Amino acid sequence: MMWKMPLLAFLSVGLSGCSAPTFYDNYKSxxxxxxxxxxxxxxxxxxxxxxxxxxIEAVQRVPQRIVAFQNQSYTSPIQTNCNSFGYQTSCLxxxxxxxxxxxxxxxxxxxxxxxxFGLCLVAKGYSFVNIPACPRxxxxxxxxxxxxxxPFSTNTCYLxxxxxxxxxxxxxx
Numbered sequence: 001m002m003w004k005m006p007l008l009a010f011l012s013v014g015l016s017g018c019s020a021p022t023f024y025d026n027y028k029s030x031x032x033x034x035x036x037x038x039x040x041x042x043x044x045x046x047x048x049x050x051x052x053x054x055x056i057e058a059v060q061r062v063p064q065r066i067v068a069f070q071n072q073s074y075t076s077p078i079q080t081n082c083n084s085f086g087y088q089t090s091c092l093x094x095x096x097x098x099x100x101x102x103x104x105x106x107x108x109x110x111x112x113x114x115x116x117f118g119l120c121l122v123a124k125g126y127s128f129v130n131i132p133a134c135p136r137x138x139x140x141x142x143x144x145x146x147x148x149x150x151p152f153s154t155n156t157c158y159l160x161x162x163x164x165x166x167x168x169x170x171x172x173x
Contacts, residue, residue, distance in 0.1 A: 027160035030133045037126040040151050047149070054120035062113040066105050073101030131158050131168060143169030 021029070037051065075098050082091040107113075118128065134143070134157035143159070144150060146169070155170040 033131040035128045038129045039126045058117040065109040067108045068105045074099045
């Protein structure tokens with residue numbers, strides 16, 4: 001069984017355009033998986049356990065710090081237009097609507113928590129790599145059949161299917 005890509009790799013695919021491309025769309029476009037934690041000799045189950053442990057540690061070490069702020073508001077100008085027809089005058093007033101002004105929040109500690117997560121994985125022996133998409137002619141039969149991560153090399157790549165499955169492996173000749 002080939003090493004299967006954990007959910008974390010799905011989070012590392014960049015977003016562009018009006019709607020987020022699917023994992024398969026990124027694969028078809030030849031986009032690499034970015035910042036994937038990689039450690040030679042472990043299974044995907046061991047990797048997911050380490051990722052979970054580091055996520056928990058990062059949340060415990062760096063709790064959320066929610067900051068609220070008032071967004072700027074804008075009031076549209078008030079205009080009154082009048083028309084006269086004989087002895088009658090008709091006026092229409094528009095404007096005066098208030099736009100914005102709501103309250104927004106963000107987590108001021110999110111960047112520090114992400115760094116703590118990454119440092120935890122590095123302490124466990126991981127490095128963060130970009131995994132290229134496999135060339136079009138490569139299929140799962142052209143990838144190694146190892147259940148553990150092999151050494152990362154120029155032959156390491158990933159495959160994706162339209163139904164969201166993915167494989168990472170080294171191309172064998």
